[in-house]
Amino acid sequence: MQIIEIYRSIQGESSFAGMPCIFVRLAACNLRCVWCDSEYTFTGGKKMSSEEVEREVTSLAGGGLVEVTGGEPMLQERELVPLMQRLIARGYTLLLETSGERPLENVPAEVHKIVDVKCPGSGEGGSFRLSNLATLTLHDEVKFVLAGRADYEFARNFTREHQLEEKVGSVLFSPAFLKEPSSQRDARNCQLDPRQLAEWILEDGLNVRLGLQIHKFIWEPATKGV
Numbered sequence: 001m002q003i004i005e006i007y008r009s010i011q012g013e014s015s016f017a018g019m020p021c022i023f024v025r026l027a028a029c030n031l032r033c034v035w036c037d038s039e040y041t042f043t044g045g046k047k048m049s050s051e052e053v054e055r056e057v058t059s060l061a062g063g064g065l066v067e068v069t070g071g072e073p074m075l076q077e078r079e080l081v082p083l084m085q086r087l088i089a090r091g092y093t094l095l096l097e098t099s100g101e102r103p104l105e106n107v108p109a110e111v112h113k114i115v116d117v118k119c120p121g122s123g124e125g126g127s128f129r130l131s132n133l134a135t136l137t138l139h140d141e142v143k144f145v146l147a148g149r150a151d152y153e154f155a156r157n158f159t160r161e162h163q164l165e166e167k168v169g170s171v172l173f174s175p176a177f178l179k180e181p182s183s184q185r186d187a188r189n190c191q192l193d194p195r196q197l198a199e200w201i202l203e204d205g206l207n208v209r210l211g212l213q214i215h216k217f218i219w220e221p222a223t224k225g226v
């Protein structure tokens with residue numbers, strides 16, 4: 001498989017935010033979100049067997065949480081699924097961060113899927129594979145990255161239309177970050193002010209989780225490998 005990096009840090013997103021986590025970042029993506037902060041994954045990387053990836057994960061000390069991310073990791077499904085099965089068998093709690101465009105029916109049931117639904121402001125609106133909704137359980141999370149009010153309304157309506165608040169463990173509404181963030185570790189780098197987003201969520205009575213990519217508040221937002 002083609003791997004960009006494997007490292008240990010603090011989980012910045014999802015209901016696992018704040019937990020120590022080992023990240024396995026796979027190369028390549030078939031989408032081009034306008035606010036993407038992972039363009040360095042689109043090409044390159046290092047070829048590693050799944051045994052080598054497993055060895056490197058187990059060599060990183062401490063913690064039982066592993067996230068597979070990218071890029072879009074499900075582009076390498078053939079090798080990734082057996083790797084995930086082996087890491088589960090070793091007792092790791094496994095998270096899979098995916099764009100929602102690739103089919104997810106072969107992901108092992110034990111994996112916590114964190115599935116994006118791309119909003120119009122991403123430039124990839126409509127890429128979500130609706131048949132993936134049938135694979136989601138209370139074990140999983142759906143994430144909307146929001147660049148403004150139109151994205152918020154799309155996410156709110158999609159959440160209601162598909163009863164996501166009942167279907168999955170967490171529905172995440174997260175402000176998009178600026179493409180060229182300053183070195184400030186604060187909310188001025190968010191395209192959508194989190195306070196405004198909080199007010200909309202409360203006004204509409206949504207049972208969703210406001211996500212803040214906390215790694216971008218711990219380290220400078222442009223820092224890679226954290």
Ligand code: SF4
Nearest residue numbers: 029031033036071099
């Ligand atoms: S799906 Fe993820 S990695 Fe791919 S372009 Fe969008 S934000 Fe970047």
